[in-house]
Each structure stands twice: as structure tokens, then as C-alpha cells.
Amino acid sequence: MSTDVKAPPPRRITAIDAYRGLVMFLMLAEVLHFQGVAKALTESKTWQLLAHHQEHVEWVGCSLHDLIQPSFSFLVGAALPFSIASRLARGQSRPGMAAHAAWRAFVLVALGIFLRSLGQHRTVYTFEDTLTQIGLGYFFLFLLGLRPARDQWIALAVILVGYWAAFALYPVPGSGFNYKTAGVPPDWPHNLKGFAAHWNKNTNLAWAFDRWFLNLFPRENVFTHNGGGYATLSAIPTLGTMVLGLLAGGVLRREVPARRKLAWLVVAGVVGLAAGTALGELGICPVVKRIWTPSWVLYSGGWCFLILAGFLATTDAIGLRGWTYPLRVVGANSIAAYVMNWLIKGFVVDRLTAHLGDRTFGAAGPAYESLLRGGATLLVLWLILFWMDRKRIYLRI
Numbered sequence: 142m143s144t145d146v147k148a149p150p151p152r153r154i155t156a157i158d159a160y161r162g163l164v165m166f167l168m169l170a171e172v173l174h175f176q177g178v179a180k181a182l183t184e185s186k187t188w189q190l191l192a193h194h195q196e197h198v199e200w201v202g203c204s205l206h207d208l209i210q211p212s213f214s215f216l217v218g219a220a221l222p223f224s225i226a227s228r229l230a231r232g233q234s235r236p237g238m239a240a241h242a243a244w245r246a247f248v249l250v251a252l253g254i255f256l257r258s259l260g261q262h263r264t265v266y267t268f269e270d271t272l273t274q275i276g277l278g279y280f281f282l283f284l285l286g287l288r289p290a291r292d293q294w295i296a297l298a299v300i301l302v303g304y305w306a307a308f309a310l311y312p313v314p315g316s317g318f319n320y321k322t323a324g325v326p327p328d329w330p331h332n333l334k335g336f337a338a339h340w341n342k343n344t345n346l347a348w349a350f351d352r353w354f355l356n357l358f359p360r361e362n363v364f365t366h367n368g369g370g371y372a373t374l375s376a377i378p379t380l381g382t383m384v385l386g387l388l389a390g391g392v393l394r395r396e397v398p399a400r401r402k403l404a405w406l407v408v409a410g411v412v413g414l415a416a417g418t419a420l421g422e423l424g425i426c427p428v429v430k431r432i433w434t435p436s437w438v439l440y441s442g443g444w445c446f447l448i449l450a451g452f453l454a455t456t457d458a459i460g461l462r463g464w465t466y467p468l469r470v471v472g473a474n475s476i477a478a479y480v481m482n483w484l485i486k487g488f489v490v491d492r493l494t495a496h497l498g499d500r501t502f503g504a505a506g507p508a509y510e511s512l513l514r515g516g517a518t519l520l521v522l523w524l525i526l527f528w529m530d531r532k533r534i535y536l537r538i
Contacts, residue, residue, distance in 0.1 A: 154393055156452035157219055159465035162472030163448075164212045167205070169471075169482055169522055171195065172490065173515035181508035200331040200342060200370070200429055201421070203440065207430045210271050211382050211441035212448070213475075217275055218386025219449065221286045222394050235287065242283035248538050249276030256483040266358035269371035272479070277373075278380035285384060290391055293384055300381040301435040305426055308434075311346035313338045323348065324366040337427050340434055347372030347432055375433035382433075385413075385442040389449060399458040406450035413443025470523065470530045477529060477536040481522055489518045 179185070179192035194205035228238050253272030258265045268277065285293050314320070320327040323343035333341050342348075343366040351373050355364040392405050417440025421428040426436040456462045471478050493514060494502070502514040529535070 154223065154453075155456040155462050155465060155469070156449060157216060157390075157393075158469045158472040159452045159456060160212070160449055160472070161216050161475050162465070162468030162470065164209055164216065165471045165475050165478040166468060167209050169478060169486070169519055170515075172486060172518045174511040177511040178508055197369075197430065200431065201333070201427050203428065203430065203444075208441060208444055210274075211379075211430070211437075212445055213271055214275055214379050214382045215386035215389070215442065215445040215449075217279070218282060218383035218388075219390040219393070221282065221387055222390040225283075225286050226394065239280075239283065243280050245538050246276045246279040249273065249279060251276075252480075252538075256480070259483060263359070263361065266355065266360070268355075268373040269367065269375060274376045274379045275383070277376035278383060281380055282383045282387060286387055290388060293388055293391075297381055297384045297388075300377060300384070301438060304378050304381075305435045308339050308346050309336075311339060311349065313341070314344045318344070320344075322365055324368060333427060335424060337424050340427050340429055340432060342370040342431070343367070345372075345432060347374040350374050370431040372432055378433040378435060378438050381435070381438045382442055382445075385409075385438070385445065389446060393453070399453070403450055403454055403458060406446045406453065410443045410446030410450060413439045413446060415443075417441070417443060467523070470527050474526050474529055474535055476538060478522075478526060480536070481525065486518065486522065489521050490514060493517050493521070 173195070175188065175192040175195045179188040182188050196204060197207055198204050225238070250268070250273045253268075253270045253274075253276065254264065254266060256272070257267050257270055268274070285296055288296075325332070325341070325343050329342070331342070332338070339345060348366060348370075351367065352364060354373060389406060389409070392402055395402065417428055417436045417438075420426045420436035420439070426434050428434065428436045428440050430437050430441065452465070456465055497517070502517070503510040505513060
């Protein structure tokens with residue numbers, strides 16, 4: 142990882158930076174703690190809705206918060222065609238680019254493990270967070286980025302069908318299964334029935350893999366299950382999400398009118414949403430973000446296509462770029478924003494509380510105290526990123 146003080150590379154797509162900025166803003170905005178306001182104002186449907194969309198759903202379904210990780214993964218793929226073209230234009234060799242991609246993949250995984258290990262007395266080897274999931278698939282994504290779109294579509298189909306089949310063939314627990322060993326009550330209301338039970342929490346193929354794989358690393362206790370149901374093997378369908386972004390990036394690089402790019406993105410978005418929803422409703426494959434089911438790849442990918450289309454329509458097509466600047470400040474320094482979220486967000490909260498006092502943040506009433514404190518923290522973090530942008534300091538991997 143290095144600090145690059147040069148200007149960002151030329152020919153950046155404003156829509157990609159703005160969309161990435163929105164994603165990182167939503168991640169940083171967790172500090173607003175809408176849930177605290179919603180608990181204090183239980184009769185307010187508005188705050189209940191906002192709180193819902195700042196949390197992950199329990200299993201099947203989707204909230205706005207659930208779209209953060211797939212959007213980040215999708216945008217890694219969308220930016221790759223531009224990165225490859227830029228490097229080739231500078232005369233870099235393909236073997237050299239491949240070596241850089243392998244290094245970047247390693248650093249992403251290592252950084253993810255490092256951040257997850259903060260505050261712990263030993264390294265926590267976990268591979269289900271955003272950075273490690275992207276890192277595990279990034280080198281393969283790069284190799285696909287060198288291939289024509291036809292091969293990328295074939296790879297996507299193999300990933301989705303193969304991953305679905307692997308889960309479908311893994312047996313569901315028998316009648317004598319001890320659910321306590323998986324951390325899931327047998328009467329958990331989100332347990333699925335019938336064929337869909339192959340994708341239940343902590344009784345699926347990915348859970349079985351982690352019970353073997355994660356125990357290969359030094360651990361304080363034997364790994365039995367992940368409390369949220371997340372899994373290492375989700376890196377495989379996450380690669381599918383990145384391939385969707387890769388396809389979108391290829392479309393954005395085409396020398397065709399903007400309306401044709403927009404039409405492609407909109408159609409792809411509608412098809413993705415429809416296909417993912419249909420697979421879930423028909424019981425073929427439930428839409429579950431926590432284990433990144435193939436139907437989730439299609440459903441969340443559909444939203445990613447549509448959101449990118451919205452940004453493309455208002456920025457690069459119509460030319461209304463000014464309003465996206467606050468987002469682009471964050472999006473152009475996404476790694477810095479991600480690291481700040483882990484390293485200094487808590488410090489900023491503590492310092493603001495120490496210097497301004499609880500009375501300042503509680504001026505509007507106890508219900509809004511956490512919201513105001515979070516808003517002040519979010520402003521400080523944005524100002525740091527704004528300063529970095531003005532100084533042309535961008536954290537790269």
C-alpha cells in the first residue's frame with residue numbers, strides 16, 4: 142500500500158466515482174445511529190424505515206445497508222477496464238500487470254484481516270469482510286478483464302450455476318441434528334423449508350467448509366459457526382458480482398452514444414432484479430446477502446446497474462456533475478475512507494464528546510443525541526477526505 146500524491150489518472154468516469162462515494166458515505170453514515178432515534182421514537186414510521194435501511198436483514202431479503210458491500214464489489218469490477226487500458230497505454234506488460242494484481246489481492250486480504258484484528262490480543266483470521274472477499278477474487282477478476290466480454294459472461298454463468306449446484310447437492314440437516322452446534326435455534330423464524338433449506342443459516346455448504354478451513358489457522362477457540370452466518374466461500378459469488386461490474390465497465394468504455402450505454406445498464410438492471418426475485422419466489426434459490434446466493438448476485442447486481450445508470454444519466458450524459466462533488470471527494474479516496482471507518486471513527490466520536498460535551502449533542506433532546514454526535518463525526522471525516530482531495534493525496538493499493 143502506498144500514498145500517491147499525483148493527480149488521479151485521466152478519463153475518470155464521474156458516475157463511478159460518485160457511486161463509489163455514495164457507497165462509502167453510507168458505510169461511514171452508520172455513525173448516525175438511526176436505530177437509537179427509532180427506539181426513542183417508536184411511533185415514527187419514518188425513523189423506523191430509516192433504521193431498517195441502516196441494518197442488514199436477518200436472512201432473506203434486502204435493505205439499503207445490504208447493498209453497500211455488493212456495490213463496492215461491483216465498482217471494483219466497473220473500474221478495472223479503465224485501469225487496464227490506462228496501464229497498457231503507459232506501456233506496462235501483461236505479466237507485470239498480473240503481478241501487480243496478485244500483490245493487490247494479497248494486500249486487500251491482509252488489510253481486511255488486520256482491521257478485523259484491531260483491539261484483539263491475537264490475529265483474527267477471518268475472510269468474510271468486504272476487503273478480504275474482494276481480495277480473494279481480485280486476481281481472477283483481473284485475468285477475466287483481459288478476456289473478451291463473451292468469456293466474462295461464460296465465467297459468470299459457471300460461477301452462478303456451479304455455486305448453486307454445490308449448495309443444492311449438500312445435504313440438509315437430519316432430524317437428529319443439534320442446531321446449538323451451529324448457533325441457530327431449530328425454531329428460528331428465518332429458517333427456510335423445503336428445497337430452500339439448502340441455504341439456511343449455518344447448516345449449509347459454506348458453513349461446513351469454514352468449520353474445516355478456519356480451524357487451520359491459530360485460534361483462541363475452535364470455530365463452530367459465524368454469528369451472522371457469513372462465510373469464506375462467499376468470495377466465489379462475490380467474484381460474480383465483480384464480473385457484473387466488469388461487464389458494466391466494458392460497456393462504459395465503448396465509443397457509443399451515452400443513451401445506448403444507459404439503455405444497456407437499465408435493461409441489465411431490470412433483468413437482474415427480475416431474475417433474482419423470481420429465483421427466490423419460486424424457491425429455487427433464496428435471495429440471501431449473508432451467504433451471497435446466486436440469486437443475490439443477480440438481485441443486488443440489478444440494483445447496482447440501475448444506480449450506476451442513474452449517476453451516468455445525471456453526470457456524464459446530462460453533464461450535471463457539480464452536485465456529486467461531496468460524493469466524489471469520498472469516492473476518489475475509497476480505501477482511505479474504509480480505513481478511517483475502522484481506525485479513527487471511534488477516536489473522533491470520543492474527542493467530539495470530550496470537547497463539546499453531551500449537553501451540546503443533547504440540545505435537541507435525548508432522542509437525537511446519538512444522531513447529532515454522529516452527524517458531527519461524519520462531517521469531520523468528510524473534511525479530512527476533502528483536505529486530502531485538495532492536496533491531491535490518494536491512498537492506493
